[in-house]
Amino acid sequence: xxxxxxxxxxxxxxxxxxxxxxxxxxxxxxxxxxxxxxxxxxxxxxxxxxxxxxxxxxxxxxxxxxxxxxxxxxxxxxxxxxxxxxxxxxxxxxxxxxxxxxxxxxxxxxxxxxxxxxxxxxxxxxxxxxxxxxxxxxxxxxxxxxxxxxxxxxxxxxxxxxxxxxxxxxxxxxxxxxxxxxxxxxxxxxxxxxxxxxxxxxxxxxxxxxxxxxxxxxxxxxxxxxxxxxxxxxxxxxxxxxxxxxxxxxxxxxxxxxxxxxxxxxxxxxxxxxxxxxxxxxxxxxxxxxxxxxxxxxxxxxxxxxxxxxxxxxxxxxxxxxxxxxxxxxxxxxxxxxxx
Numbered sequence: 001x002x003x004x005x006x007x008x009x010x011x012x013x014x015x016x017x018x019x020x021x022x023x024x025x026x027x028x029x030x031x032x033x034x035x036x037x038x039x040x041x042x043x044x045x046x047x048x049x050x051x052x053x054x055x056x057x058x059x060x061x062x063x064x065x066x067x068x069x070x071x072x073x074x075x076x077x078x079x080x081x082x083x084x085x086x087x088x089x090x091x092x093x094x095x096x097x098x099x100x101x102x103x104x105x106x107x108x109x110x111x112x113x114x115x116x117x118x119x120x121x122x123x124x125x126x127x128x129x130x131x132x133x134x135x136x137x138x139x140x141x142x143x144x145x146x147x148x149x150x151x152x153x154x155x156x157x158x159x160x161x162x163x164x165x166x167x168x169x170x171x172x173x174x175x176x177x178x179x180x181x182x183x184x185x186x187x188x189x190x191x192x193x194x195x196x197x198x199x200x201x202x203x204x205x206x207x208x209x210x211x212x213x214x215x216x217x218x219x220x221x222x223x224x225x226x227x228x229x230x231x232x233x234x235x236x237x238x239x240x241x242x243x244x245x246x247x248x249x250x251x252x253x254x255x256x257x258x259x260x261x262x263x264x265x266x267x268x269x270x271x272x273x274x275x276x277x278x279x280x281x282x283x284x285x286x287x288x289x290x291x292x293x294x295x296x297x298x299x300x301x302x303x304x305x306x307x308x309x310x311x312x313x314x315x316x317x318x319x320x321x322x323x324x325x326x327x328x329x330x331x332x333x334x335x336x337x338x339x340x
Contacts, residue, residue: 101167
């Protein structure tokens with residue numbers, strides 16, 4: 001029988017459609033383009049070495065050697081860094097000028113690679129660049145919220161194959177982020193405990209949805225996962241913002257994300273996916289009720305009219321089975337290149 005489950009931290013509900021649930025292996029789609037196929041360099045790619053648009057470059061890592069990660073301004077930005085912040089609230093007209101930052105983080109000089117084929121240190125380097133750039137951007141008094149995310153594959157919104165992530169820094173806090181923060185604050189006010197810490201404790205005690213656990217992080221498919229193989233990576237230490245992650249935590253997070261992305265790559269045949277870093281707004285970096293985490297969402301199921309109309313997702317899989325499937329995937333079957 002199907003059931004409605006509620007996420008302890010966000011209070012969002014999902015329908016686990018057990019009567020029409022598909023087994024984890026049924027989500028594997030054959031014939032996908034695998035990373036490593038095709039050329040390692042492409043003449044028309046603006047992210048490949050030698051094609052760099054120097055006028056768009058913001059920073060690179062390392063700064064004094066051939067780059068491994070670059071931050072560049074988006075050629076077609078959704079937000080404008082040099083615009084003037086203007087607000088207008090007049091009847092129906094409620095607007096803020098499109099001030100902000102829209103940047104691309106080029107994750108590797110290799111055109112046809114992806115995190116699953118790189119060394120964990122390469123992914124940790126990308127994460128550290130996220131943090132370094134965010135600390136620079138948050139000094140801009142116009143910025144209220146910074147979002148890092150990655151689109152992998154066409155179904156996830158990627159228009160270029162070269163591995164890259166993005167950062168958008170906004171002059172306001174998105175309503176979804178604000179609602180989640182308000183929900184977390186109410187939980188904290190009621191019981192005196194961070195909802196995410198409580199959720200993490202209960203997931204670890206249950207154990208069925210845990211995919212892996214490291215020194216600093218726990219990765220699991222939430223009890224109320226809204227789609228197949230929906231994953232959370234939650235730090236064990238309470239912290240409101242990703243920006244406060246220490247170098248040992250970043251290194252550990254690189255290993256955890258690398259393992260998860262390899263398991264998805266091998267187990268589901270390189271699915272399209274998004275990952276998002278959910279972190280505190282700029283003015284709430286020390287909020288005791290907020291707890292940052294990363295969510296990974298493979299794009300292997302569709303959002304239809306019911307989801308759009310109700311805000312309740314229908315998950316045609318059991319999180320417990322998805323987690324068990326990923327635990328069994330041997331992520332060592334691919335060779336891992338050493339960090340350049």
